[in-house]
Amino acid sequence: MPAFTRRQLIQAAAGGLLGVMFSAAQAQPDLAALPKGPITLVVPFAAGGATDVVSRLVAQKLGEQIQRTVVVENVGGGGGAIGAAKVARAVPDGNTLLMGTIATHVINPLSMEKLSYDARKDFSPVSLIATVPNVLLVNPSIDAKNVKELIALVKANPGKYSYGSSGVGTPPHLSGELFKSMAGLDMVHVPYKGGGPAMTDLLAGQIPILFDVLSGAASHIRAGSARALAVTTKERVASFPELPTVASAGLSGYETWTWNAIFGPAGMPQPMVDALSQALQAVVAQPEVQARLTELSATPVGSTPQQLDSLVKSETEKWAAVIQSIGGLKRN
Numbered sequence: 001m002p003a004f005t006r007r008q009l010i011q012a013a014a015g016g017l018l019g020v021m022f023s024a025a026q027a028q029p030d031l032a033a034l035p036k037g038p039i040t041l042v043v044p045f046a047a048g049g050a051t052d053v054v055s056r057l058v059a060q061k062l063g064e065q066i067q068r069t070v071v072v073e074n075v076g077g078g079g080g081a082i083g084a085a086k087v088a089r090a091v092p093d094g095n096t097l098l099m100g101t102i103a104t105h106v107i108n109p110l111s112m113e114k115l116s117y118d119a120r121k122d123f124s125p126v127s128l129i130a131t132v133p134n135v136l137l138v139n140p141s142i143d144a145k146n147v148k149e150l151i152a153l154v155k156a157n158p159g160k161y162s163y164g165s166s167g168v169g170t171p172p173h174l175s176g177e178l179f180k181s182m183a184g185l186d187m188v189h190v191p192y193k194g195g196g197p198a199m200t201d202l203l204a205g206q207i208p209i210l211f212d213v214l215s216g217a218a219s220h221i222r223a224g225s226a227r228a229l230a231v232t233t234k235e236r237v238a239s240f241p242e243l244p245t246v247a248s249a250g251l252s253g254y255e256t257w258t259w260n261a262i263f264g265p266a267g268m269p270q271p272m273v274d275a276l277s278q279a280l281q282a283v284v285a286q287p288e289v290q291a292r293l294t295e296l297s298a299t300p301v302g303s304t305p306q307q308l309d310s311l312v313k314s315e316t317e318k319w320a321a322v323i324q325s326i327g328g329l330k331r332n
Contacts, residue, residue: 029066029275029282035094038069041262042098044083046076048196049166050132050216050296054260055099057292058129061283066276076193079167080104081115088117092267094276097126100263103170106315110323111169124273125308126262127280130298133257134175134232135214136246140224142208147230147249150209151183158186163209164202166195171258172211174322175232179211181325182251202226213258214240215296232256239297256322259315260298261308277305 039062043055055072063070075083084104090096098104105119117123136147144150154161165173168191180187190207192198195216202210203225210217210226218239220226230246231237234255246254262280264273283289284302293300303311 029278030271031066031275033269033271033275034066034279035068035272035276037093037095038071039063039094040071040073040096042083042087042096043072043074044076044080044098044101044104045074045166046192046194046196047074048199048216049194050213050258051099051101051260052194052196053215053296054130054132054293054298057289058099058262058280058283061286061289062279065279065283074194077167079108079112079169079173079191081108081112081117084108084119085116087263087265088122090265092124092265092269094264094268094272096265097276098123098263099129100261101171102258102315102319103167105261105263105312106319107169107171107174107323110316110320111328119312122266123263124266124268125305125312126264126273127277127284127305128259128261128301128303128308128311129280129284130293130300131257131259132296132298133214133237134172135212135217135221135243136175136179136229136232137202137210137212137217137221137226138229139202139205139208140227141205142227144229145227147244147246147251150229151185151250154183154185154187159188161208162188162190163211164190164192164198164207165211166198166213167191167193171256172198172213174319175256176209176211178254178256178322178325179246179251181327182254199226215293215298218295218297237297239294259301259311261303261311263308273305277303 041059045051059070059072080103087098109119144153163176201207221228230249281302284300290300
């Protein structure tokens, strides 16, 4: 078992990962069972966002670990549905993998009436890579220094303020909808094809408020180009200890987060799935990777295929309740 800190274990549990055990310290992968050719890791969001940042790190280290070429392909749109569908239709030879998220495997199935893939039947779970908090951000020109001030500002100007996210039905979108619902706010949602384009418009002042994945927003927070008001998880994060949680800053009981995990198409040979999972667990256990993920405000995990499958089931139950609490979210 890799040497995770007590804080990381607590944060993982707070992120809904109770029962998911770290398991990187396993036997070396069966090299003969690995995919024979180059691997394409499909990122179902635009370049520059949080999922893209994590995916490029994993692709590089996985390639080194298994001595294969691993390239990243961004296939954005549909809240991750377009890229996920591409992998679902791919030949199950291990040469096409998906960096999945809560959006692709939990929220889309719960909210999209016409989804071109079955999240449970069309994929082979491989390994959970990391969990990541979401974060509430504003453009520095906005006259709100904390969550309570932002709520007061929006309430005083109903319909005037909008908030952006990485796409309809994504965890940042639902973070915003839950925030609106619990605070009783009138805000318009502006969806983007990924966190990168959404952040660009926040920095340019095109949108005043953004819910984003913390790993994608971290560099902008440190640079001061975006003002972070709070993280969405139950606990504060070590990379930004000064940031309160939304729950502690004004909305008791508020909590959301996201995660990144590798999936392949359904029908992949089990020895290949196991070999890739063991290789990914070894990658996540590398001190350099753990340090970089922690720097990005992500909690490194590394799981077996069975643990990832169990996580998807439990997350589906949890997010179904969240979506129901905001009156549903049906979309094409």
